[in-house]
Amino acid sequence: MSQQKGNDAKVFVRDGTVDAPGTVGARWWNQALIEEDRDMSRRAALKGLAVGAVALSAVAGAGALVYEAIEPDYQFERRDSLLMQRTFGWAFSANGVTLKPETTSAVSAFRPDVIATLERDLAPSRWLPFHVPTLLQSMTAAPTGQLRGRSAGARVLPNELSVLPTPTMNWAFASGSALATLFRDVPVPVAVLVDLDGAESVAFAAGASSVFEPVFLLDNWPHPLGLSPAQNALTAAVYYRDLFVGNRDLRGATPPPIFVLDRTRLTEFSGEQESFDNRYVGRVPSGASLRNAGITRALYVIDGAGQLPEREDLNDTLVGWSQSGIDLRALSASSFRANYEAVGSHQPSSPKYYGGDVSTHPSFWQHYPWAQLPPGMIAQPPDDPQVTGHAFVPRVTRFSRGAKPPAFASVEVAVHIESRQIMGASFDRDGTWNRMSSSGSSSRSSSSTRGGWWGWGGG
Amino acid sequence: MAMSHSVFAMELCFRIEPGSPLQGHLREALYKLPAAMSAREKWEYYRWVSEMLVNHLSFADAGCWDFWDTDSKAQSDFKMWCDGLFTEEGGRKTPSGPPAPFRGDVRYMTFTVALLLQYGSYTERGMSRLCNIAEANLWQRATFAHILRGIRSISFASVKGDVVYLLPRDADWGLTAEDLRQPKFEYLRPLS
Numbered sequence: 001m002s003q004q005k006g007n008d009a010k011v012f013v014r015d016g017t018v019d020a021p022g023t024v025g026a027r028w029w030n031q032a033l034i035e036e037d038r039d040m041s042r043r044a045a046l047k048g049l050a051v052g053a054v055a056l057s058a059v060a061g062a063g064a065l066v067y068e069a070i071e072p073d074y075q076f077e078r079r080d081s082l083l084m085q086r087t088f089g090w091a092f093s094a095n096g097v098t099l100k101p102e103t104t105s106a107v108s109a110f111r112p113d114v115i116a117t118l119e120r121d122l123a124p125s126r127w128l129p130f131h132v133p134t135l136l137q138s139m140t141a142a143p144t145g146q147l148r149g150r151s152a153g154a155r156v157l158p159n160e161l162s163v164l165p166t167p168t169m170n171w172a173f174a175s176g177s178a179l180a181t182l183f184r185d186v187p188v189p190v191a192v193l194v195d196l197d198g199a200e201s202v203a204f205a206a207g208a209s210s211v212f213e214p215v216f217l218l219d220n221w222p223h224p225l226g227l228s229p230a231q232n233a234l235t236a237a238v239y240y241r242d243l244f245v246g247n248r249d250l251r252g253a254t255p256p257p258i259f260v261l262d263r264t265r266l267t268e269f270s271g272e273q274e275s276f277d278n279r280y281v282g283r284v285p286s287g288a289s290l291r292n293a294g295i296t297r298a299l300y301v302i303d304g305a306g307q308l309p310e311r312e313d314l315n316d317t318l319v320g321w322s323q324s325g326i327d328l329r330a331l332s333a334s335s336f337r338a339n340y341e342a343v344g345s346h347q348p349s350s351p352k353y354y355g356g357d358v359s360t361h362p363s364f365w366q367h368y369p370w371a372q373l374p375p376g377m378i379a380q381p382p383d384d385p386q387v388t389g390h391a392f393v394p395r396v397t398r399f400s401r402g403a404k405p406p407a408f409a410s411v412e413v414a415v416h417i418e419s420r421q422i423m424g425a426s427f428d429r430d431g432t433w434n435r436m437s438s439s440g441s442s443s444r445s446s447s448s449t450r451g452g453w454w455g456w457g458g459g
Numbered sequence: 460m461a462m463s464h465s466v467f468a469m470e471l472c473f474r475i476e477p478g479s480p481l482q483g484h485l486r487e488a489l490y491k492l493p494a495a496m497s498a499r500e501k502w503e504y505y506r507w508v509s510e511m512l513v514n515h516l517s518f519a520d521a522g523c524w525d526f527w528d529t530d531s532k533a534q535s536d537f538k539m540w541c542d543g544l545f546t547e548e549g550g551r552k553t554p555s556g557p558p559a560p561f562r563g564d565v566r567y568m569t570f571t572v573a574l575l576l577q578y579g580s581y582t583e584r585g586m587s588r589l590c591n592i593a594e595a596n597l598w599q600r601a602t603f604a605h606i607l608r609g610i611r612s613i614s615f616a617s618v619k620g621d622v623v624y625l626l627p628r629d630a631d632w633g634l635t636a637e638d639l640r641q642p643k644f645e646y647l648r649p650l651s
Contacts, residue, residue, distance in 0.1 A: 010495035012615070018624065021632045022550025024489055025571070025624020027541055028496065033577060033619040037462040076514045268557075269477040277478055412479055414514075427480050 074414040074423055081277050081411045082134070084422070085221045089143040089154040092411070093425035094276065097224035099160045099231055107161040107238050114241050115139050115158050121245050122237060127215045127257045127293075130285045135218035135234055148421035150430075157222065161235045165203075169236055170348030171333075172200035176207025178336035178352040179301075182364050183211045186371040189256050191290055191326075193318075194301040195282075195311060196333060198233025198262035204301065204333060205260045206240035209247040212258035219280040220265065220409075225427065226278040228264040256295065259284060263302075266311055274427040279409050281313045281399060287324025297370055298328045304344060305332070305386035312397035319394045329368055330390040335383050343383050355380055463578035464619065466533035467586050468540050469524040469606065470571040471512060472647050475558075475633050481515050482568050485625050492623075498615035505572070505615075508623075509607040512570065516600045520567070521639070521647040524606060526590035528578060537620065540573035544624040551638065554631045566633025569626045569647075580617035585609070598648040 012028040084092045091097075107115065114121065119136040143154050165173075176194075183190065192212055194201045205214040222231035237244075261282045269275055290298070298321055300310060308330060310318050321328045337356035338349040353361040363380035365371045367388045382388040398405045412426040424431045475482055485508070492504060512519075527533050558564040576583040589609040596602050615621075627633055639647065 008497045008499055010497050012496040012498070012501055012621075014492075014494040014496075016545060018544050019628065020550065021554065021629040022552065022627045023544065023624060024486055024628035025544045025622065026489065026492065027544065027620065027622040028501075029620045030498075030615070030618055032616070033462070037619070041461045074514070076517070274480060274483075275478045407476060407478075412476070427478075 073418065074416050076412050076426055077415050078407055078410040079413050079422070081223075081409050082219075082221060082280075084411055084413065084425070085138075085223065085278075086141060087143060087145040088147055088422065090138050090141070090157050090221050091155045091224055092276070093147070093413075093428035093431070094224040095428075095430055099222060099224050100229065107158040107163050107235060109159075111163065111238055111241070114238060118238065118241060121241060122214070122216060124213045124215050124257070125248075126255060127213055130215050130217070130257070130259070130289070132217045132219045132283055134280075135220060135230055136216065136237065138221040138230075138234065145422075148416050148419065148423045150424070161222075161231055161238070163235055163239050165236075165239055166199060167348045168197075168346055169199050169203040169239075170350075171346045172196060172203035173207040173240075174338075174348065174350035174352045175333040175336040176204035176209075177350065178207075178354065178361075179204075179331075180208040180211040182354065182361070183256070186365070187252070188297065188370045189254075189294055190370065191256055191295045191298040192258040192301060193261065193284065193298065193314075194258060194333075195261045195263050195307075195314070196301065196303055197264055198228075198230060199236040200303075200333075201260045201262055202233050202236035202240060205258045206236075206243050208258050209244055210250045211255065213251060213255040214244060215257045215259045217259050217261050217282055217284060219283060220262075220278045223276040223278045225274055225276040227267045227269065227275050228262065228278050228280075230262065230264075230278060232264075233260075233262050254294075261311075263307070263311065266313060276425070276427075277407070277409055277411060281404065281409075282311070282317075284314060284317045286317065287321040287326055290321065290326060291324050296326055298326050299331045299368070300328060300392075301331050301333055302387075303333050305384050305390075308387065308390050309395070310392065313399040315392075315395055315397055316400060316402075318392045322392050327370070328392055330387045330392075331368070332384050332387045335364075335387075355383065462619070463530040464533040464537075465526065465528040465576045465578050465583050465587065466536045466540075466573065467524075467526045467576060467590065468536065468571070468573035469603070470522060470569055470647065471516075471519045471603065472521040472567050472569045472634075472639065472644075473515060473518045474520055475566040475568050475630070476518055479515070479518065481511065481518070482625070482630070484511060485570055486628055489623065489625060498618075501615035501618070501621070502611075502613065505613065506611045508570075508572070509610045513604050513607045516604055516650075519600065519603070519650055521649050522598070522603055523646045523648055524590070524603065526586060528583070528587055530578065533575065533578075537573055537575040537622075540571065541622045543571060544622055550626045551632050551634065554629070555633050555635050555638070556631055558633070565636060566630075567635070567639060568633060571622070571624050571626075573622045574613070574618050575620040577617045577619055580614075582612075582614045582617040585612060598650055600650050603650070 011030050011032040013031055014026050014028050017026040118139050119133050122136055124131050138157055146152055194204045196204060218233055220228055220230045222234060265280050318328060334344050335354055336352040338347060338352050339357055341347045341349060341356060354364040360380050362374050362377055365373050366379055367382045414423040414431055416423055473481060527536055558566045576586060589606055592602055
């Protein structure tokens with residue numbers, strides 16, 4: 001038996017498998033060695049002699065073909081996700097994976113004029129110290145480094161973003177506009193913290209921007225495998241850019257702020273799908289900062305009681321607001337409805353009113369008693385007493401006292417051992433660690449096979 | 460005279476890290492193994508496995524490895540490792556559900572390989588030398604890495620049988636810390 005034949009013959013035969021939710025595995029037996037063992041026993045029985053040494057030497061000859069063992073030149077370590085994106089590009093290690101939803105109309109084609117100045121255009125004036133421009137910077141940021149062993153060439157983010165508004169963006173915009181009408185007529189200095197899904201938060205702020213100064217607290221970048229679909233907030237910012245800029249002149253000299261968060265910032269991993277952890281912790285001003293700026297009342301905007309209590313990362317801060325003497329209350333964006341629109345139906349129709357009718361609109365001040373009700377106003381029950389009556393109380397979360405869950409907002413990367421250069425993310429389909437190559441001493445093809453028959457994603 | 464045997468086995472217990480591809484890759488690779496394999500294909504698979512395991516050793520909290528070159532012990536131990544797969548000794552019977560990270564809740568997976576080797580063969584003697592480890596170093600990650608790298612020098616022409624298994628198959632059946640405290644996992648040693 002030649003070495004080649006000996007190593008390519010299908011001598012290992014599987015005799016049992018287990019494929020259950022708790023366990024998966026299999027066992028194989030080498031039929032050649034089993035036969036060898038039988039032969040040895042047979043000969044020993046026939047001749048009464050120990051011939052093991054002969055058989056062993058024959059097998060040792062076949063066994064002497066030891067393949068070249070290649071030491072990996074990398075190891076896996078964790079790195080900050082945003083740092084990897086800033087250094088190597090927003091689509092870090094996700095070549096071939098498209099940003100969802102797939103686009104039909106790219107931002108760059110639709111609004112080439114706004115991309116270059118988006119960060120500057122959307123920066124607030126009065127509330128600039130609290131502005132977090134991270135997401136807006138992703139539009140124009142260029143990579144500063146190159147992955148080891150990869151060719152240069154960065155994907156252009158605006159080419160992969162679509163700009164069409166969604167029905168829920170229109171719903172949120174109309175709700176924000178309705179909120180603004182209340183405070184335009186009754187100028188009470190109230191800080192608003194809107195914590196809806198990214199595009200809806202931005203749309204709500206756009207609707208309210210004739211009264212409130214938008215302050216973006218969006219601290220991540222989009223990624224094709226991102227846990228948080230940050231691209232939705234980004235495209236909404238582009239879509240409403242003209243409105244944000246135009247409404248500056250409509251606001252007074254000391255506009256109250258509307259802080260914009262993306263609720264998907266804390267999205268949990270689900271299943272085993274490959275994911276890039278682009279989550280972040282909301283960086284919200286402290287109660288003391290708001291008090292210093294004259295703010296004594298605040299609204300936390302969510303969509304229904306199902307989104308309460310507040311997100312884990314906000315508990316410390318929002319309890320701090322209350323402890324600083326700020327009258328903080330929760331408000332559901334769904335409290336603003338058009339006539340005959342069912343609560344929670346998220347219809348894009350406008351105009352919207354608090355309680356669903358122009359006659360119930362001023363009853364906002366009944367539930368948020370910061371202004372006098374109009375004379376003769378009939379008291380209205382709130383749509384959702386759980387929201388209007390929500391109390392912001394301390395609770396222990398993964399983010400209490402500045403803590404973060406292990407590995408939060410980080411990515412596992414392959415690091416070249418000798419040079420310490422980053423080679424790519426562990427999920428990178430182009431990474432050598434996700435390929436299998438046959439041995440250099442093998443007579444089979446020595447070229448790498450992407451996702452070999454044992455590897456993931458190939459076959 | 461019948462063939463004599465040695466046994467080599469290793470089991471590693473990893474934390475299931477959010478987003479880590481390790482469990483998915485090991486499972487998918489198992490699914491892709493054909494019913495009949497050549498020695499060369501076996502070697503390629505084990506080379507890939509050893510590389511995956513070495514690269515994720517920092518996430519391994521516990522482990523165990525064994526090498527015995529007495530025939531009776533080798534055969535009984537190999538059967539014992541096989542029983543870990545076929546008698547469902549190790550896997551959970553019910554889902555453990557997703558972890559609650561804010562309570563410090565973690566899920567674990569184990570990956571096990573066991574090889575029944577032909578005693579006296581080049582490969583068996585090589586494994587014997589490879590596994591000659593000072594007692595003080597037995598349960599160090601560096602030792603596991605050393606042995607895993609050595610696995611890539613095995614000629615499967617001298618391997619009579621092998622068993623490979625992963626616990627769990629499904630993400631929501633991950634082993635809990637409480638599971639690992641059960642007597643059936645006593646053999647797993649904390650790694651340093």
